[in-house]
Amino acid sequence: MNRSPNGLPISSPNGFGVTSALEWDASEGGSDYLRSTEGRDTDSGMGMAALPFAGFLDSLPASCDVLRPYQRQGLVEIAQAVQAGERRILRQLPTGGGKTHEIAAVTLCAYGQQLRVLILATRTRLVRQIHERLEAFGVPHGVIAAELRGMYDAFQFVQVASADTLYRRCLGDSVMPLPAAEVVIFDEGHLAAADSRMAILEQYPNALRLGFTATPARKSGKSLSMAFDRLILGPSILELIREGSLVRPRIFNVPVVSRQELKALPKTAGDYAEGAVGNLLSRPKLIGDVVENWLAIAGGKRSIVFACNKAHGAHLVEGFSRAGIAAEILTDQDDEATREEVIARLETGQTRVLVNCFLMAYGVDVPAVECIVLARPTRSLPMYLQMVGRGMRPAQDKDHFLLIDHGRVVENLGLPTSDFGWNLDDTRNVNREAEARSRAATVEKPRTCPECHHVWLVSEDGTACKLCGWAPAPSAKPVVVEAAALGELDVDTETQAPTPHSPEVIDFFREALGDAARRDPAKWRATPNKCRAAAWHAMRERFGLPEQKIPSRYWSMQPATPSAAVTGWLTHRRIKFARSRSRVA
Numbered sequence: 001m002n003r004s005p006n007g008l009p010i011s012s013p014n015g016f017g018v019t020s021a022l023e024w025d026a027s028e029g030g031s032d033y034l035r036s037t038e039g040r041d042t043d044s045g046m047g048m049a050a051l052p053f054a055g056f057l058d059s060l061p062a063s064c065d066v067l068r069p070y071q072r073q074g075l076v077e078i079a080q081a082v083q084a085g086e087r088r089i090l091r092q093l094p095t096g097g098g099k100t101h102e103i104a105a106v107t108l109c110a111y112g113q114q115l116r117v118l119i120l121a122t123r124t125r126l127v128r129q130i131h132e133r134l135e136a137f138g139v140p141h142g143v144i145a146a147e148l149r150g151m152y153d154a155f156q157f158v159q160v161a162s163a164d165t166l167y168r169r170c171l172g173d174s175v176m177p178l179p180a181a182e183v184v185i186f187d188e189g190h191l192a193a194a195d196s197r198m199a200i201l202e203q204y205p206n207a208l209r210l211g212f213t214a215t216p217a218r219k220s221g222k223s224l225s226m227a228f229d230r231l232i233l234g235p236s237i238l239e240l241i242r243e244g245s246l247v248r249p250r251i252f253n254v255p256v257v258s259r260q261e262l263k264a265l266p267k268t269a270g271d272y273a274e275g276a277v278g279n280l281l282s283r284p285k286l287i288g289d290v291v292e293n294w295l296a297i298a299g300g301k302r303s304i305v306f307a308c309n310k311a312h313g314a315h316l317v318e319g320f321s322r323a324g325i326a327a328e329i330l331t332d333q334d335d336e337a338t339r340e341e342v343i344a345r346l347e348t349g350q351t352r353v354l355v356n357c358f359l360m361a362y363g364v365d366v367p368a369v370e371c372i373v374l375a376r377p378t379r380s381l382p383m384y385l386q387m388v389g390r391g392m393r394p395a396q397d398k399d400h401f402l403l404i405d406h407g408r409v410v411e412n413l414g415l416p417t418s419d420f421g422w423n424l425d426d427t428r429n430v431n432r433e434a435e436a437r438s439r440a441a442t443v444e445k446p447r448t449c450p451e452c453h454h455v456w457l458v459s460e461d462g463t464a465c466k467l468c469g470w471a472p473a474p475s476a477k478p479v480v481v482e483a484a485a486l487g488e489l490d491v492d493t494e495t496q497a498p499t500p501h502s503p504e505v506i507d508f509f510r511e512a513l514g515d516a517a518r519r520d521p522a523k524w525r526a527t528p529n530k531c532r533a534a535a536w537h538a539m540r541e542r543f544g545l546p547e548q549k550i551p552s553r554y555w556s557m558q559p560a561t562p563s564a565a566v567t568g569w570l571t572h573r574r575i576k577f578a579r580s581r582s583r584v585a
């Protein structure tokens with residue numbers, strides 16, 4: 001049978017019901033008479049000049065007013081590239097930058113010009129997201145996905161398809177023809193290079209191919225030049241953080257493997273071999289470290305933990321569960337319904353820790369996630385950024401997210417907010433470039449706080465740690481200080497020795513209560529006096545107060561909103577405690 005895009009029974013979007021009974025396997029022959037004869041067929045040897053899509057993006061419909069300025073700019077650049085004769089265009093936009101919005105806008109414009117559009121996505125969840133966005137933009141469409149059969153509608157000019165379902169149905173089992181299209185859009189363009197995806201794309205040699213991705217490179221770091229010729233870059237992660245579209249990571253570098261151990265690991269396709277790294281990291285001591293550090297740094301925050309493989313992931317879930325934390329695992333064996341349930345439990349907070357054993361293929365987008373744990377090392381820049389991107393979406397009361405790196409990933413590949421110099425150059429490899437940049441003497445290396453593991457750039461945030469107050473030992477160079485100022489400082493520190501009645505001591509105590517109430521509201525409600533005693537001890541340690549009976553007024557003080565300094569100091573104390581415990585264990 002004819003499997004070319006032209007084999008699709010063409011009908012107007014509101015076509016009569018001749019083939020309304022057409023289902024997945026009903027198109028075996030008999031539909032030829034429905035084929036368009038109006039010369040619009042994609043592959044009928046049309047010359048490049050006569051392509052029907054030139055100019056379709058030149059004027060945006062009013063409903064595109066919802067686009068952000070950089071998204072409109074992206075569409076303008078795509079339009080210019082099309083006008084210049086480009087046919088295989090890749091649009092880059094950081095995770096959370098709103099690529100589904102751009103996809104819907106492009107589709108709306110194409111639909112307005114009566115072009116047929118095929119949108120390929122790699123997961124049912126993403127198919128559904130695009131479907132919902134098209135609905136919002138008012139674009140009629142059909143859906144081709146094994147798990148969304150009810151939305152199938154072959155008559156629509158716009159089709160949203162699961163790439164896997166389409167491959168199975170159209171190229172594998174040949175039970176249905178590929179839908180015709182003048183415009184083929186590939187969501188998650190970094191996955192377009194896989195054989196089955198390329199096989200689909202190659203069926204549309206004359207169509208306009210538009211890929212969208214946050215990380216325009218293959219997992220191996222190689223370029224996507226086999227699928228795309230032209231790259232259109234969006235704003236950087238930092239720009240999107242500044243304008244409030246993304247939230248900033250607060251990074252903790254807590255390596256559980258040594259550089260030597262990492263170096264010794266076998267590699268496959270330029271990354272650490274999963275089995276070997278999984279075995280290394282599954283040692284009970286290291287699993288314990290991950291759990292202890294999570295308790296100390298993220299304590300209770302909704303988190304996604306990235307594991308090496310299923311075995312490692314199962315060990316992590318066991319470790320978290322043993323510590324009394326509601327943890328679940330997602331693997332590629334779970335069906336769509338299970339995944340949705342697990343993600344919903346993470347969203348509500350019923351599940352605190354979601355251990356993810358997928359590689360970069362699965363984008364779990366849960367804006368409520370406040371912490372990403374890299375429990376695995378990787379040498380793949382796209383994979384690293386895809387993992388980190390899961391924490392960047394803004395949500396209510398979320399102005400940052402925690403990134404706990406156990407695999408020296410930040411150290412080796414750079415801060416996720418770096419400029420990675422994306423390109424489609426065949427001779428380059430973004431993974432190796434990122435590693436080289438991290439080693440280069442000319443590039444500022446992030447500083448890791450020796451006390452609390454927080455990572456920052458000295459050029460941005462100064463030499464001292466903003467979270468715990470650690471500061472480097474003063475250099476031997478003499479510092480010129482005016483005598484009067486110095487004298488005043490001395491008097492100050494001598495006469496103001498803190499007591500339980502000092503305002504700063506009381507403030508600290510109340511903020512420590514606030515921190516306890518925020519970290520674990522249930523515990524605060526159930527055992528407030530225990531929490532008060534703990535805050536008292538923390539405060540005594542902080543100010544170096546001698547042991548004494550807790551003054552009665554301390555039992556009735558109200559919690560106050562903790563400042564970053566107090567939270568930071570308490571976090572640092574918990575990490576120290578966790579480390580001392582894990583050394584004993």
Ligand SMILES: [Zn+2]
Nearest residue numbers: 449452465468
């Ligand atoms: Zn610190």
